[in-house]
Amino acid sequence: xxxxxxxxxxxxxxxxxxxxxxxxxxxxxxxxxxxxxxxxxxxxxxxxxxxxxxxxxxxxxxxxxxxxxxxxxxxxxxxxxxxxxxxxxxxxxxxxxxxxxxxxxxxxxxxxxxxxxxxxxxxxxxxxxxxxxxxxxxxxxxxxxxxxxxxxxxxxxxxxxxxxxxxxxxxxxxxxxxxxxxxxxxxxxxxxxxxxxxxxxxxxxxx
Amino acid sequence: xxxxxxxxxxxxxxxxxxxxxxxxxxxxxxxxxxxxxxxxxxxxxxxxxxxxxxxxxxxxxxxxxxxxxxxxxxxxxxxxxxxxxxxxxxxxxxxxxxxxxxxxxxxxxxxxxxxxxxxxxxxxxxxxxxxxxxxxxxxxxxxxxxxxxxxxxxxxxxxxxxxxxxxxxxxxxxxxxxxxxxxxxxxxxxxxxxxxxxxxxxxxxxxxxxxxxxxxxxxxxxxxxxxxxxxxxxxxxxxxxxxxxxxx
Numbered sequence: 001x002x003x004x005x006x007x008x009x010x011x012x013x014x015x016x017x018x019x020x021x022x023x024x025x026x027x028x029x030x031x032x033x034x035x036x037x038x039x040x041x042x043x044x045x046x047x048x049x050x051x052x053x054x055x056x057x058x059x060x061x062x063x064x065x066x067x068x069x070x071x072x073x074x075x076x077x078x079x080x081x082x083x084x085x086x087x088x089x090x091x092x093x094x095x096x097x098x099x100x101x102x103x104x105x106x107x108x109x110x111x112x113x114x115x116x117x118x119x120x121x122x123x124x125x126x127x128x129x130x131x132x133x134x135x136x137x138x139x140x141x142x143x144x145x146x147x148x149x150x151x152x153x154x155x156x157x158x159x160x161x162x163x164x165x166x167x168x169x170x171x172x173x174x175x176x177x178x179x180x181x182x183x184x185x186x187x188x189x190x191x192x193x194x195x196x197x198x199x200x201x202x203x204x205x206x207x
Numbered sequence: 208x209x210x211x212x213x214x215x216x217x218x219x220x221x222x223x224x225x226x227x228x229x230x231x232x233x234x235x236x237x238x239x240x241x242x243x244x245x246x247x248x249x250x251x252x253x254x255x256x257x258x259x260x261x262x263x264x265x266x267x268x269x270x271x272x273x274x275x276x277x278x279x280x281x282x283x284x285x286x287x288x289x290x291x292x293x294x295x296x297x298x299x300x301x302x303x304x305x306x307x308x309x310x311x312x313x314x315x316x317x318x319x320x321x322x323x324x325x326x327x328x329x330x331x332x333x334x335x336x337x338x339x340x341x342x343x344x345x346x347x348x349x350x351x352x353x354x355x356x357x358x359x360x361x362x363x364x365x366x367x368x369x370x371x372x373x374x375x376x377x378x379x380x381x382x383x384x385x386x387x388x389x390x391x392x393x394x395x396x397x398x399x400x401x402x403x404x405x406x407x408x409x410x411x412x413x414x415x416x417x418x419x420x421x422x423x424x425x426x427x428x429x430x431x432x433x434x435x436x437x438x439x440x441x442x443x444x445x446x447x448x449x450x451x452x453x454x455x
Contacts, residue, residue, distance in 0.1 A: 040411065108412070111405035161405070169256030169401030178403075 011074025015135035021059045021087045022131035028052035028094045029124040033117040035098055039109045049098040056091035060084045079202050086194045093188035097181050104177040112161035116185040123150040123192040147196040154189040216330055219243040221264040231319040251279045258399050261288035261326045281308025288329040292322055346381045349427040349442030353381050362423040373416050380440035389437040413438055
C-alpha cells in the first residue's frame with residue numbers, strides 16, 4: 001500500500017505521457033482505418049498519420065528523458081522503457097502501412113486490409129483505455145482480455161488474407177504489395193499485444 | 208532476327224526434354240524473349256493468366272489427355288499462339304492438332320532456331336490478324352459515344368477524359384449492353400489476372416468512371432450495380448435511374 005501511494009504521487013509525469021501515447025496510437029489507428037476506407041481518395045490522411053508517428057517519437061523521447069532525470073520511478077524502469085518502446089512500435093508500423101499505400105501506387109483497397117485496420121483501431125482503443133487507467137493501477141484485466149481477443153482475430157484475418165493472395169493466377173505485383181501492407185498492420189496489432197503483456201506484468205508487480 | 212520480328216514475346220515452353228529446353232532457353236534469352244520453362248503441363252487456366260503470347264508444347268507429356276488439353280487451350284478467349292513440338296507423329300495426328308486450333312506443328316528432332324522462327328511467324332500472323340479484326344466501330348449509348356480507335360469516350364463531341372484502364376472497363380461493359388458482367392470477369396479482362404478475393408479495384412474504377420460520366424453527361428445513368436455480382440452497362444435517362452446507387 002505504501003509503495004502504491006508513493007508511485008501515484010511521484011509518477012504523474014509518466015502517467016501523463018502514457019495517456020498522451022494512448023491517445024496518439026488511437027488517433028493513428030483511426031486515421032489508418034479512415035485512409036483504407038476511402039483509398040485512393042483521402043490521401044491527406046497519410047500526412048496526418050506521419051504527424052502521429054513524429055508525436056510518438058517525441059513521447060518516447062520524453063519518457064526516456066524523464067527516466068534519466070528521475071531517481072525514483074512509479075513503475076519498474078525496465079517496464080517503463082519497454083512500454084514506451086512498444087507503444088512507439090504501434091505508431092511506426094501504422095505509419096509504414098499508410099506509407100506503403102502511396103509508395104506502392106495501390107489502386108484500390110483490399111477488404112482484408114480494411115478488416116485488419118478495424119482490429120488495430122479497436123485494439124488501440126482498448127489500450128488507450130488501459131493506459132488512462134494505469135495511474136490508479138486499476139483493474140485493467142477487461143482491456144487486456146479484449147486486446148488478446150482482437151489479436152487472435154487479426155491472426156485469423158491475416159491468414160485468410162494471405163490465402164487469398166496465393167490463389168492461382170493472381171498478379172505477382174499485387175501479392176508483393178499487399179503482403180507487405182498486411183504484414184505491417186499485423187505487426188502493429190502484435191505490438192498492441194506486446195503492450196498488453198507489459199501492462200499485465202506491471203499490474204502483477206504492483207499488486 | 209528480321210526487322211519485322213515480334214519483340215518481347217512472352218513464351219511458355221512445356222517440355223521435359225532438358226537438353227532441348229536448355230538450348231532453346233539460351234536462344235530465347237539471346238533474342239530478349241521472356242520464357243517460362245515448364246517441365247510438366249499446368250492447368251490451362253494457369254497458362255491463361257500468364258498472359259502469354261505463345262506456347263511451345265510437347266504433347267507427349269499430356270498422354271491420353273493430349274487432344275482435350277489442346278482443344279481447351281486453343282478454345283480460350285485470347286488464347287496464345289500454340290506451337291506443338293513433339294516426336295514423330297502420323298499425318299492424322301498433325302492434322303487433328305492443327306484443326307483443334309494449334310498454330311503450327313514441329314517434329315522433333317528439330318533445331319531450336321527453327322522452333323523460334325515458327326513461333327515468331329505465328330505471333331506475327333496473329334498480331335496482324337488482331338490489328339485488322341479489332342473492333343473500331345464506335346459504341347453509342349445515351350449521349351455517350353465510345354471510340355475504341357481513340358481509347359476515349361465522347362459526349363457531344365467532347366472527350367470525357369478517360370484513362371486507359373477506365374476506357375477498357377467502359378468498353379468491356381458497353382460491348383455487352385444490358386448484361387451483367389461479374390466483377391471477377393471484369394478484373395480478368397481489364398487487369399489480365401485473376402482477381403484476389405477482397406480486391407476492390409473494380410469497384411474503385413467503376414466509381415471513378417461513374418464520376419466522369421456523370422460530370423460529362425449529367426442527364427444519363429450508364430453503369431448499374433448488381434450487388435455481390437458485378438456491373439451492367441445500360442444507358443437510362445436520369446429520371447429513370449435508381450434513387451440510390453452505391454458501389455458493391
